[in-house]
Amino acid sequence: MRITRRKRLLIGLVAGFFLVFVTGLRAFDPGFVTSIRLLGFDGYQRLWPRTEADYPVRIVDIDEKSLAKFGQWPWRRDRLGELTTALAGMGAASIAYDVIFAEPDRLSPHRYLPELTREGATGTELPDALAKSLPDTDEVFARAIAGAPVVLGYAVLSGDGGSTPALKAGTAFAGSDPTDALPAFASTLTSLPVLEAAAAGNGAVSLSARDTEGIVRRVPMLFTDGTRVYPSLAMEALRVAQGASGFIVRTSDASGEIGVGPPKVTDIKVGDFPFPTTERGEFWVYFNADRADRYVSAADVLDPQKRAAIAPLIEGRIILVGTSSVGLYDIRATPLGELVPGVSIHAQALEQILSGDFLSRPDWADGAEIIATFLLGLAVIGLVLAFGAIWAAAIGGILAAILYGGAIHFFRNQGLLLDPIYPTAVNLFVVYAAATALLYFLTEREKRFVRAAFGQYLAPEMVKRLEASPDGLKLGGEMRDMTILFMDVRGFTPISEQLTPTDLVAFLNALLSPLSEEIQQREGTIDKYIGDSIMAFWNAPMDVADHARLACRTALDMVRTVDRLNEADAFRFRARGLATQTVRIGVGLNTGEACVGNMGSDRRFNYSVIGDAVNVAARIESSCKAVGADCVVSEDTARAAADFAFLEAGAIPLKGKTTPIKLFALVGDADHAATEAFKTLADAHARLVDAIDANDVARALAGLASCRALAPAALHDFYDRFAERIDAMAVAAPA
Structure with a gap:
């Protein structure tokens, strides 16, 4: 159906308004728009998860089997010391605890037994000498930590009630200091000072506050208190495993980088392993399935009879200690739709850094997506105006498929996270819907006008033709x-x-x-x-x-x-x-x-x-x-x-x-003209007309007689008028 100029102008103006609105909405990028984009990125990972391989990363899991054997959590710290010593003895490259030991061990004998005697539970009070000789399990654990490549964790807090974590690693900047771009904390929840002092590393276990729908997609690699930069648990585990003294943070104004605005993080290097981050120092985690061979039960590590069998799984690897027990409430959702232990998030981030299989969101992505939104919307409006709603939907669908195909190509081949959903879906559901709805409304109004104006004058078929092509009116x-x-x-x-x-x-x-x-x-x-x-x-x-x-x-x-x-x-x-x-x-x-x-x-x-x-x-x-x-x-x-x-x-x-x-x-x-009877009559009639034009009365009378003889009854009146004309000719003729 062709569209008149006036209708085209009105549709273009209204659809153009919606296009400007949705493009502006994408530029402001409110929370729900971000959520749409992130869900699209989740879809990529579900369709094409990270390739599985045997990476030098293992999780020692305080699982249901371990809790059943050694009792409920928290365990006595001397048992954790035994776990640490066993892992170090099997050759672990580093041992990172996804656990915060913020309070003294309440099960320590030197604290627990005197408490019992004071309350009269034993019936006798312990002698002072015996009480002083009881072991302090926190010190036992600290000695084990000091003898092993251990990394402890801390959690960032929004309030001032905590402390500042011990900084074990040095930081160098390739470019300007990006502190203002990093996620900041007011204070942290740290492990006991005696444990922190003994550890080789100290890293944050907190995840990104910017992830939505409860799905973990990014791990912050850097935090700041406003003056200094602190690493994450995964970074510290990788640093300690390599024996590195610190890490290098590259920013947007470093040599070879094009920086606009304040300096932002572009990538980080820990020892021999560089990896890209967001401008806030967050690392996009590229997940694969949470495999069972990634885990080793803590109960098996603590069993001397099984250590020889599991030693190959520990030796030379980065070991993360955490829990998969549902009762300990450290379960997280991933883009793959799985519920995994929180420690698995850090493990997958480490695997990804070691494999070099990264995801990144380029700094030009937002601008490209805004431009794509506008251009595709413009194309949709033009297609609706030029070809109508059906062809616009078909061609617009092809353009959308090209955008999706391009985004998938960049994801699979370069690990780039580009969003085709907003430019396509929003344009099709908002701009296209507005244009076609207005087109339908105007068309129906034209049809009503046509029916009202011409229904009583035209055949129904003609009215339908006018409705289908009102520009013919x-x-x-x-x-x-x-x-x-x-x-x-x-x-x-x-x-x-x-x-x-x-x-x-x-x-x-x-x-x-x-x-x-x-x-x-x-x-x-x-x-x-x-x-x-x-x-x-x-x-x-x-x-x-x-x-x-x-x-x-x-x-x-x-x-x-x-x-x-x-x-x-x-x-x-x-x-x-x-x-x-x-x-x-x-x-x-x-x-x-x-x-x-x-x-x-x-x-x-x-x-x-x-x-x-x-x-x-x-x-x-x-x-x-x-x-x-x-x-x-x-x-x-x-x-x-x-x-x-x-x-x-x-x-x-x-x-x-x-x-x-x-x-x-x-x-x-x-058909009648083709009959012999009419042809004969037509010839006779032509002779009659010639005679009248020549004013030949005699020939006219003869011609009239021939025509009367050949003509049907319906033409009698017709030839009567010719007779009257011939009579008038005869009267007017000279004597």
């Missing part, structure tokens, strides 16, 4: 080549005198209804009813090919319809014994240029046609009686429908015209 008036029809009832005055007003209305309805159907069935437009007359035209408001032929066929069918109505006494003239028994009509046709359009006032108008061609058609219909034929047409109409059966009536003077106009009696359609 030009309002306000235009010049078109048209064929105009006028129909009038012969002898209407005597008929009206015999009928009551009510009967007269019933008669007109019975006559004009079938005649109107004949016009509409031949793609004609009814202009108006004038008493017992009908005015109609062809080739407006829609283009109608061969409109002169259609009008001629309609005129013939109208005469035949009246004949059938008379035969059936449809008007009940014979049944009522009226003086007038039959009804006759006269039809006049003319073809020529006329002005057609809506005419009247703003509040009330008619779709009508005016011009000299209309006046001539009306005069031709008035001359039917003078010509003696039911259907009379102009020379232009006869020329446009040359295959029909016409007989020249001669040049007849018409009221209001200074010169006579050549008219023709329409006596049959193309």
